[in-house]
Each structure stands twice: as structure tokens, then as C-alpha cells.
Amino acid sequence: MEETPQASVDAIAESPMEEEQKSSGSMDEYYALQRELIVTTLVLMGIIFPAVWFFYDLNVALNYLAGAFTGVIYLRLLGKNVEKLGQGANSVGKSQIAVFVGVMIIASQLKQLSILPIFLGFLTYKATLIIYTLRILLVPDRSANS
Amino acid sequence: MDVSSASVLAAALAIGLAAIGPGIGQGNASGSAVEGIARQPEAEGKIRGTLLLTLAFMESLTIYGLVIALVLLFANPFR
Numbered sequence: 001m002e003e004t005p006q007a008s009v010d011a012i013a014e015s016p017m018e019e020e021q022k023s024s025g026s027m028d029e030y031y032a033l034q035r036e037l038i039v040t041t042l043v044l045m046g047i048i049f050p051a052v053w054f055f056y057d058l059n060v061a062l063n064y065l066a067g068a069f070t071g072v073i074y075l076r077l078l079g080k081n082v083e084k085l086g087q088g089a090n091s092v093g094k095s096q097i098a099v100f101v102g103v104m105i106i107a108s109q110l111k112q113l114s115i116l117p118i119f120l121g122f123l124t125y126k127a128t129l130i131i132y133t134l135r136i137l138l139v140p141d142r143s144a145n146s
Numbered sequence: 147m148d149v150s151s152a153s154v155l156a157a158a159l160a161i162g163l164a165a166i167g168p169g170i171g172q173g174n175a176s177g178s179a180v181e182g183i184a185r186q187p188e189a190e191g192k193i194r195g196t197l198l199l200t201l202a203f204m205e206s207l208t209i210y211g212l213v214i215a216l217v218l219l220f221a222n223p224f225r
Contacts, residue, residue, distance in 0.1 A: 029191035082198045086180040092172060092201060100209065108220035115221055119213055129202055
């Protein structure tokens, strides 16, 4: 049976709203991913900080903690920039790099801070990404269902 | 050429060269992601999630160069 002109007009009129609803539902998945990455980074920080304190000393552990918090802020800013991409922003912003540069410059100027533990702490976010990627690869069903 | 001049030159080369590859990669990835979202708005969350991960992986390559440059400029062990 052929579609009437009125029916096709209704279909066209409804489609942008449906698309918007689908898109906003799909964005929940993105927010969940962002939340998961940040929570995993915080959990890793909670495990690594006492270990560094135990094997080295409190000063090194605090340096690590400063770097790890920088990593969390970096991840959050990157997430916000990716969220804005295509919705007004034409390119991914560089504010997240500026945070890291600021912390590294402060670390190089202050005697209490050392560069290596801060940099390694910053790389905690990378461990999170690797853990997440491995989980997706090894447990594909969960990612397909979500 | 003294150590200070060589360090400044090395820092400039480190950050400049380290930014070329990831820059091209990030541009390609972002362009393709926006194109993908325009074609399939219902998959926006998945596409943005994948883009977030790939950008984070790519940007860390620039950060390695950046750390070398900052160490050469502010905490140079050879000066």
C-alpha cells in the first residue's frame, strides 16, 4: 500500500524529535563512560597512593597524589571538550594540556615537588584507559548490552 | 653552541615534532567522529565515547614530548 502524502509529511515532522530523543538517550552512555573513567582513576589512586607511601615516603606519595589529581582534571576537561565538539566548537580545546603544563612548571620551580612522581601520577589516567579497553575487549557482552 | 642554547633548541624540536603526528591523528579522528554523528545521531554517545578514548591515547604522545621539553627548560640535568 502506498504512503499518503500527509503520512510522509508527519513522518518527516516526527523524525527530528525522535532523533533528538535517541541522541539524548545515547549521550547518557557517554556520561556513564566519563563517570566510569573518573571513578576507576580515583580507585587506582586509592590503591597506588598507600603503596607509594609504604615503599617510598609520604612526600613522594603526596607528589604522586598531586599528579593523579591533575590526571583526573585532565580527563574531565577532555571529556567536556569532546562533548562540545560539533556543538559550537570546531576543534578539541587545549585547556586540559594547559592544566598539565601549569602543574609541571610549578613542580619544576618548587623544591618540595619533584617531576617524576607527578608525571607518573598523571599517567594514572592512562592506566584507567588501558583497563577500560582491556575490559571491553575481554568482556564484549557487557559493552554490547550497555 | 653552549648547553643552554642546545637545550632550548632541543625543547622546541621535542614539542614541535611530538605534536605533528597526534595533531594529524586528532584532526582525522574528530572529523570522522563528527561525520559519523551527523550520519547516525542515535549512536552519538558511543561515537563520542570512542573519540574520548582515542583522543586521550593520542594526546598522551604529545604529553611525552611536552614533558621532555619542560624538563629541558626548567629542570635540565646537564646545565
